[in-house]
Amino acid sequence: MMYRDSADVKVASAGIVVKTGRKWQAQEAISRAETRRRHKTLVGSVAMGRAGLGSFPRPRYDRARDKEKRQLVQDEIRAELEEERHSKMVSMSKQGAWTRWEHAEARKLTWAELWRAEPLRTKFLIQSVYDVLPSLANLHTWGLADTPECKLCQRRGTLEHILSCCPKALGEGRYRWHHDQVLKSLADSICVAIQYSKSQVTPKQSITFIRAGQKANQQPSSAGGLLTTARDWQLQVDLGTKLKFPANIAPTSLRPDMVLTSDSTKQVVLLELTVPWEDRIDEANERKRAKYCELTTECRSNGWRARCESVEIGCRGFAGHSQQRVFKLLDIRGQQLRKATKNILEATEKASRWLWIRRGDPWCATWTQAGV
Structure with a gap:
C-alpha cells in the first residue's frame, strides 16, 4: 500500500x-x-x-x-x-469447547508471564483448556487404555469428572480443599482492599464551573465503591473454623463463604464462592443466589441493607463475569484489581493441577500441604 x-x-x-x-x-x-x-x-x-x-x-x-x-x-x-x-x-466439539464459555472472562497470557511461568504449569493450562490431558477417557479414545473408568468411582474418567464431578473425590474432601485454596486467595484480596479503603483520605468537594445561561448538572458525581461508605468493615471467612452468621442480623444455619459487615451503617454483604466447570458458571451463579435469597430478604426485614453476591472461578483458571462485578462493587480497581485477579487464578490453577496429579491416589491432608 x-x-x-x-x-x-x-x-x-x-x-x-x-x-x-x-x-x-x-x-x-x-x-x-x-x-x-x-x-x-x-x-x-x-x-x-x-x-x-x-x-x-x-x-x-x-x-x-x-x-x-x-x-x-x-x-x-x-x-x-x-x-x-x-x-x-x-x-471442534472438544478442543473448541472454550468458544461456548459465554459467562467466563477472556484471559491473555503475556510473553513475560510465559517466560516466568513453570513449563509444567503452562503445559497443564493449555492441555486442560483444549481437553487433551491424558485422562482415562481420552486414553481409551486414543486406544491407549482398556477402560475409561475413573479409578475412584468407576465412572467415565473425563477431565470434567476429575476436577469437578467425581462423587468419591467430593466425599473425601478434595473439592472442598480446592475451594478453600481459591477462597483463601479471594479473602486476602478483599482484606487488602479493606485496609486500603481505611487508609484513604476523604477527597475534598470539588467546585464545578458552568457557562453563563446553562443549568448546573444536579447528578451526583460517581462515588467510590461499597468499602468507602464505612470505616468499620469486618470480614468473616469460612476457613479453618465453621463460620457462624451474626445472630444480631438474622438467625440462620446457613454458612456463606464470606460475610462482610458494617455495624455503623448496618450493611451486610454475603459472598459465596464456587469453583465449577467453566461450562456451568451461569448455573452455579443462579443456584447460589437462590440458596441465599431468603436469608437476604430476612436481613432486609430486620433493618439491614443486605445483598448477596456470588463469585465463580472456573476450575481451569478462568474467572466468571461475577468476579469483575464484585470487585467493582467493592471498588477494587486498577493495579489492585489486576494483582488480585492474577493471584486468584494462579491459586485455582495450582490446586487443579494438584488434583490432577493425585487423581488416582488416596487423599491425604499432608500431601495437600506439601503440594500447595
Whole structure:
C-alpha cells in the first residue's frame, strides 16, 4: 500500500509486487480487507449491546489518509484471520469447547508471564483448556487404555469428572480443599482492599464551573465503591473454623463463604464462592443466589441493607463475569484489581493441577500441604 499509494508518481506506477509466500498473498488480503472496509462504510455505525446508536464511532475508510488508512486495512486483515480461526475452533466439539464459555472472562497470557511461568504449569493450562490431558477417557479414545473408568468411582474418567464431578473425590474432601485454596486467595484480596479503603483520605468537594445561561448538572458525581461508605468493615471467612452468621442480623444455619459487615451503617454483604466447570458458571451463579435469597430478604426485614453476591472461578483458571462485578462493587480497581485477579487464578490453577496429579491416589491432608 505504501508503494501503490506513494506520492511519488514513479514509485506508484512502478508496479511493485510484494511476495509473501504460497499460502497467503498480500495483494489478495488487501483487496478483501478494502472491500470489507467499504462495505462497513456503507452500513455505517451500528448499535452494540445496550449502548445507544453512535456510542462507538468508527473511523471511515473513505476519509482516512496514508498511515491511518494502512492501519485500518491491517486491523481488518487481523480480524479476518481471527474469524477464520474462531470458525475452525467452533467446529471442534472438544478442543473448541472454550468458544461456548459465554459467562467466563477472556484471559491473555503475556510473553513475560510465559517466560516466568513453570513449563509444567503452562503445559497443564493449555492441555486442560483444549481437553487433551491424558485422562482415562481420552486414553481409551486414543486406544491407549482398556477402560475409561475413573479409578475412584468407576465412572467415565473425563477431565470434567476429575476436577469437578467425581462423587468419591467430593466425599473425601478434595473439592472442598480446592475451594478453600481459591477462597483463601479471594479473602486476602478483599482484606487488602479493606485496609486500603481505611487508609484513604476523604477527597475534598470539588467546585464545578458552568457557562453563563446553562443549568448546573444536579447528578451526583460517581462515588467510590461499597468499602468507602464505612470505616468499620469486618470480614468473616469460612476457613479453618465453621463460620457462624451474626445472630444480631438474622438467625440462620446457613454458612456463606464470606460475610462482610458494617455495624455503623448496618450493611451486610454475603459472598459465596464456587469453583465449577467453566461450562456451568451461569448455573452455579443462579443456584447460589437462590440458596441465599431468603436469608437476604430476612436481613432486609430486620433493618439491614443486605445483598448477596456470588463469585465463580472456573476450575481451569478462568474467572466468571461475577468476579469483575464484585470487585467493582467493592471498588477494587486498577493495579489492585489486576494483582488480585492474577493471584486468584494462579491459586485455582495450582490446586487443579494438584488434583490432577493425585487423581488416582488416596487423599491425604499432608500431601495437600506439601503440594500447595
